[in-house]
Amino acid sequence: MRHPPRSVLAAVAGAVALIGSVTVPVVTASGAAPACSVEYSVTSQWGSGFQGAVKITNNTAAMSSWSLAFDFAGGQKLTQGWNATWSQSGTTVTAANESYNGSLATGASVSAGFIASWSGSNAVPTSFRLNGTSCNTAVEPSPTPEPTDPAEDGPPVLRASGNKLVDAGGATRRLLGVNRSGGEFMCVQGRGIFDGPVDDASVKAIAGWKANTVRIPLNEECWLGLSTIDPAYAGANYINAVKDLVAKVKAHGMTPVVELHWTYGQYTGNSAGCSDVHASCQKPMPDMQYTPSFWASVANTFKNDRTVVFDLFNEPYPDRATSTTTQAWQCWRDGGNCPGIGYEVAGMQDLVDSVRGTGATNLILAGGIAYSNDLSQWLTYKPADPAGNLAAAWHVYNFNTCANERCWNSTLAPVAAQVPLVAGEIGENTCAHGFIDQVMKWFDDRGLSYLGWTWNTWDCSSGPSLISSYDGTPTAFGTGLRDHLRALNG
Template sequence: MRHPARSPLLVFGAAAFALVGTAVAPVVTASGAAPACTVEYSVTSQWDNGFQGSVNITNNAAAVSSWSLTFDLVGGQKVTQGWNAKWSQSGTTVTAANESYNGSLGTGASVGAGFLASWSGSNTAPTAFRLNGTACNVDSEPSPDPPDPTDPPDPTDPPDPTDPPDPTGGPPVLKVSGNKLVDETGATRRLLGVNRSGGEFMCVQGHGIFDGPVDDASVKAIADWNANTVRIPLNEECWLGLSHIKPEYGGANYIAAVKALVAKVKAHGMTPMLELHWSHGQYTGNSAGCSDVYASCQKPMPNMRYTPTFWASVASTFKDDGTVVFDLFNEPYPDRATSTATQAWTCWRDGGTCPGIGFEVAGMQDLIDAIRGTGARNPILAGGLAYANDLSQWLTYKPTDPLGNLAAAWHVYNFNTCSNESCWSSTLAPVAAQVPLVAGEIGENTCAHSFIDRVMAWFDARGLSYLGWTWNTWDCGSGPALISNYNGTPTSFGIGLRDRLRSLDG
């Protein structure tokens, strides 16, 4: 889907940065006793006036249900933002307090968090850390005698604040079975939810990483609609940290932000779907979204220069997490560049030199191979031609997945060619009979929901999956915006999806 205009100019000239090794504060163990907690502090990148830092906290004491780490930055550094913790600073003292999804820290458990900060003069590393008031990296105090198990409990004692909370069920590990997505028990699962746009365009435009808040409250608001899936569009240049991307919005910072959002989505029991939206490669032909070589708009196909590398990196990052789904490429449209359907579908599957496209194309097969080459077993979605609206020859040109864990993606808006029940029955139903079918984007440009009501009714009748575009507070006249506030207040368009999701069991 096209996006409301942000900035017509991209921001270039990002300062070069240097990688700095991990600095571990010395662990004092004169008596041989294990420290109550251990903290590893590192500066992972540094540039002219700023740096990225991280802490890895290990709790060696009793389990806690919440945590707060404090340390002093004595070189004049100022924390500007962070992730995986609530960061604040008073004078030289920095505090990182847990988020709602990572407060439980059992004995021997670890948690990591990162931040961006400014610096000048010196970037001295902190040497002392305290976790919930207890000094880390130093001998722990002798433990008191254990209680006598024969002593009856005192009914006046308050509850132990270190007791961990009840665990919250996360999303299922999914796989393809025939034409269904199933969980580890073999039960059929539908992907029903929303898109969360922003990660594809904010970074390349130099404004940030996400458009609007992605804190726990805003993610919970999605779950409150009874959504079970969140599709997260990405930008390959930002993930790879190319030189024209501001370092604070690219590379390690971008990856950490995506990982943090995935963790929040999972904490609310929803499936994260990671999708490549904007990619590198200059295209100025029919229906070009921009003339820019950079990933600043939708291109007709992904490219061999960066896209397989992007997917290999994403897959390596999440290959041990079977709850994450991969969507290869947002909306292919090689059919607008080539003269025949055969050329377009061949380009879609095989890539290479495609008529009308001036860069070497990465086909869907190339991307599947890049993902599977990492050992990742995650489910993969592949959208068809005509901005993913045409699946008429998807089965004929279906790429090969050695794991058989491949599904079809489809997008529909009221202005698309295949936007009626007759087309859906003739072109979608045959695909859905053989592989899982996911409508990754559904929407309309009317600021109402009569069209998506028809789409959802057709998909519900067949037990198929769909995701609304988009969980952003844009004017619905410039793009189908589901909400007017990140607390989940729906627009007149969003009411249709919200009420439908709430009426379903999942």
């Protein structure tokens, strides 16, 4: 979203030479079954190499695609594989389904094999993750207790399963909530880190609307602590503030979405938000100089907490720079030297690779072109995700091109039929809620997710602002979202 004027500037460890089948022991409790089980075997071994195999059994809801991840512990290096698309990044090995074996029913199994090199030790991996869920570890059946404060339970670990977001138990989930703007612009303007309070009371007020998700926009130069940013608002100080807000959001039972909003790279072409090379406005695409490093750092920070969702880039608009839509989508996915953009672009594939290269399997959101309002070719140019945990992001305001049901039916519905769809920003600049009421109904009818812009006390006629006070007092615009969330989740 373009901000109001005051904001724009403003296993078995140690096993050597092991031949035969090894199943990592299943940790059980009260007889509970694991969500998935993996049998890992070394079928043959020679001086510098070995042949291995995995057998995966799905014990939860049927899945239309799968991705298995595990970590080599003895310096092994994958060289080739079969019956899956195999890859290795650092110590993490990923095997993703082929087109012919993606369907895995409840109780069904699939096997795949590989060849790898080894030296010194050929230790057996000790943990396995199927679509982000740990295998060979018992999952207790969820009891049905009396209703409790969401903060007691915490947010779920989400993953993409077909076209749905599901939790660890396979139950369908929706992301319904708000954006909390500030972290993208305050630091680069030298005015702080967040716009307004982010104390426990202010976060509790968001939960009081029955929101289950908070999207947190970020600035890459502030996160990376570049010299142009006041040190008080950069680097470790900035990161710790973000981590603290994420913790508060989780403490109130809500899912945190960390999102890259403003980036480096000079763009002065069509629809430029600013002429500054620094991260002081929305650029048409992220930059290769800093953005992959930003996402590697963010992913390393949160990879052990898979309740945190990663939104790769706020509102791409390479279509305003390129001469054809095809060029725009190619730039969106592949990056590089894009027509009309003077800096080297990091494409969505680069960013997915940066995240997954850390071993993080968190859910990733990727918005389309035209300020994330156009998903017409998202499926064609969808980046490859070895973790199989990718969703489409979309933004809509009453002044966007795709702001009517005819467009939603023709361009959104096909995407939503294939992958999870999250409207990361919905809003209108009318201080009313008639437009978002239409958006929410269309998304409700299809079980999709949406987040209102924004939980900030701005003038709702110059930018969609949900509140007039951080105690949760809504604007006329915010009343529509608040009442709707309470009706859904009350």
